[in-house]
Amino acid sequence: MSLTNEEVKKIAHLARLRVNEDDLPTYAGNLSGILALVEQMNNVDTQGIVPMAHPQDASQRLRDDVVSENDQRERFQAIAPQTEAGLYLVPKVIE
Amino acid sequence: MEWESVIGLEIHAQLATSSKIFSGASTAYGAVPNTQACAVDLGMPGVLPVLNQKAVLMAAKFGIAVEAEIARRSVFARKNYFYPDLPKGYQISQFELPVVGKGKLDVMLEDGSTKTIGITRAHLEEDAGKSLHEDFHGMTGIDLNRAGTPLLEIVSEPDIRSAKEAVAYMKKIHSMVRYLEICDGNMQEGSFRCDANVSVRPKGQKEFGTRAEIKNLNSFRFVERAINHEIERQIDLIEGGDKVVQETRLYDSDKGETRSMRSKEEANDYRYFPDPDLLPLEITEEMLESVRATMPELPDGKRQRFVSEYDLNEYDATVLTASRELADFYEATLRFSDADPKLVANWVMGEFSAALNNDAIEIADSPVNPEMLGGMLTRITDNTISGKIAKEVFEAMWAGEGAADDIIEKKGLKQITDSGAIEAMIDEIIANNPQQLEQFRAGKEKLFGFFVGQAMKASGGKANPAQVNDILKRKLKG
Known part of the structure; x- marks a missing residue:
């Protein structure tokens, strides 16, 4: 599978990455190479094999429903670019 | 041309856990902004999500109630999009393998008939924070207290054919989650909300029309209005020679209309993939057993029992079992009185419910408890007072003037039977x-x-x- 420049542009946009128009062919080539590598796995017969999530066949550990975190807002907000009235401020977003 | 509308609902129910789905921060509503948003909820580097067992059990409980298959193994996925109320850049949700599979729910319609609505799936996910668009010097304020609150998203099949059916279905789910005590159902606080997928097609046509998704419906009334408006809009478009565009629309309750929300180039492309931070979720037979052991009597079973045990008609039984609180109040009142079950039903559905509505209070805050109401109804039954005088006694009890017998005595309301x-x-x-x-x-x-x-x-x-x-x-x- 090989990606077009347009597809690379779309992927970059979805990931909010700014890509120079001139670099598009390079990225398209590199990404297509990765996809080609992965594609080789299509040749393996995986019928009847359960996908592996963890080498030791572990499953998700669960925690009890207990409140264990206390308020550390001041410390978090000390590293935020802008806050007001306890809120994090971000560039205006309107739907 | 005669048109038929096809509707499917996605209901989001906040699960009534104390802590968040993947962190130990509190989920209590109404806290000071960002005081309940911990490092995990903020998406700080290096943090790992750890799944809340209670949220899992609550999802399973819902699955059992709608006769669905509970997945013994389900997977969490990342739904990728950028929005400031979602600091990680993705929402942890479930995609290919949800915890609850296909189920169904019987809904009673206005004409008294019953319709079965299919449930496609229900999956666990985390809620996002809140954006406040009031003017912060041209910026948006973000409160992340809600981020990470567990949600159960309940997706229906496109089995619904009118706005009224949609409301009946939504009310049934609302009643169900409250019976199960997995969600407080508080719509004003956003604990229970819904998106509606709406399309229209010429009656008799098999294929579905192009659908629009209406977001942000947080009251039963808005669901009905928004869907009706959307159906009309789509029919007008098609009859005028235009086409319906697949898009997300927002319901504006002030104007009573829907409007387009996202432009085309922003078309949803969430690039779901399994979250590498979370292993598959396994639900053991032991866990399921523990859930089954806590299953309460469900609305349909209770309704049937009310009909057979108390000889009530379907309508009365349906009204009384619509909420667990009302059903419990009714049965408690019965226990405290010698009155006929039908008389008790009339009073609980009539004067009592009206008084609650009037004062806009919940049953838990009612000044008249089952013992008081039961005591008064006994006095109707033994002919101490007439039904008409009972209304006066009830009002006095509601005003806090004491028990029925005291009020009858004090006011000289005893019936003349000589x-x-x-x-x-x-x-x-x-x-x-x-x-x-x-x-x-x-x-x-x-x-x-x-x-x-x-x-x-x-x-x-x-x-x-x-x-x-x-x-x-x-x-x-x-």
Whole structure:
């Protein structure tokens, strides 16, 4: 599978990455190479094999429903670019 | 042309856990902004999500209630999009393998018929934070207290055919999650909300039309209005020669209309993939057993039992079992009284529910408890008071004037059942109204009501109505 420049542009946009128009062919080539590598796995017969999530066949550990975190807002907000009235401020977003 | 609408709902129910789905921060509503947003909720580097067991059990409980398959193994996925109320840049949700599979729910429609609505799936996910668009010097304020609150997203099949059906289905799910005690159902606080997928097609056509998704419906009334508006909009478009565009629309409750939310180039492309931070979720037989052991009686079972055990009609049983609180109140009142179940039903659905509505309060805050109401209904049954006087007693109880017996005693409301006294009173009324008596005997039978009214008035409403009727019938014949 090989990606077009347009597809690379779309992927970059979805990931909010700014890509120079001139670099598009390079990225398209590199990404297509990765996809080609992965594609080789299509040749393996995986019928009847359960996908592996963890080498030791572990499953998700669960925690009890207990409140264990206390308020550390001041410390978090000390590293935020802008806050007001306890809120994090971000560039205006309107739907 | 005759059109048919096709509707599917996605209901988001906040699960009533104390802590968040992947962190130990509190989920309590209404806290000071960002005081319940911990490092995990903020998406700080290096943090790892750890799944809340109670949220999993609550999802399983819902699955059992709608007769769905509970996935023994389900997977969490990342749904990728950028929005400031979602600091990680993705929402942890479930995609290919949700925890609850196909199920179904019977919904009673307005005409009394029952319709089965299919449930496609229900999956666990985390809620996002809140954006406040008031003016912060041209910026948006973000409160992440809600970020990470567990949600159960319940997706219906496109089985719904009208706005009214959609509301009936949503109300049933609402009642169900409250029966199960997995969601408080508080729509004002956003604990229970819904998106609607709406399309129209010519009646008889098999293929679905292009659908629009309406977001942000947080009341039953808005669901009905928004869907009806959207159906009309789509029919107008098609009949005018245009096409419906697949898009997300937002319901504006002030204007009563929907408007387009996202432009085309922003078309949803969430690039789901399994979250490498979370292993597959396994639900063991032991866990399922523990859930089954806590299953309460569900609305449908309770309704049927009310019909068979208390001899109520379907309508009464449906109203009384719509919420667990009301059903419990009814049964408790029954236990505290010697009254007929139908009489108790009439009072719980009538005066009691009306009083709650009037004061806009919940059953838990009612000034009249089952013991008080039951005590009063016993006094109707043993003829101490009439149904009419009971309303006066009820109002006094509601106002905090004490138990029924005290009020009856203090206000002298005891019913007059002494037939001699009633007869004397009626004789006097007949003597004072010779004209009406003559007309009645001439065949104007409607005047019977006039005499009953006079008798009740003369006794201050306290004469036993059945006795008044009997005696009047006898005396008026002459």
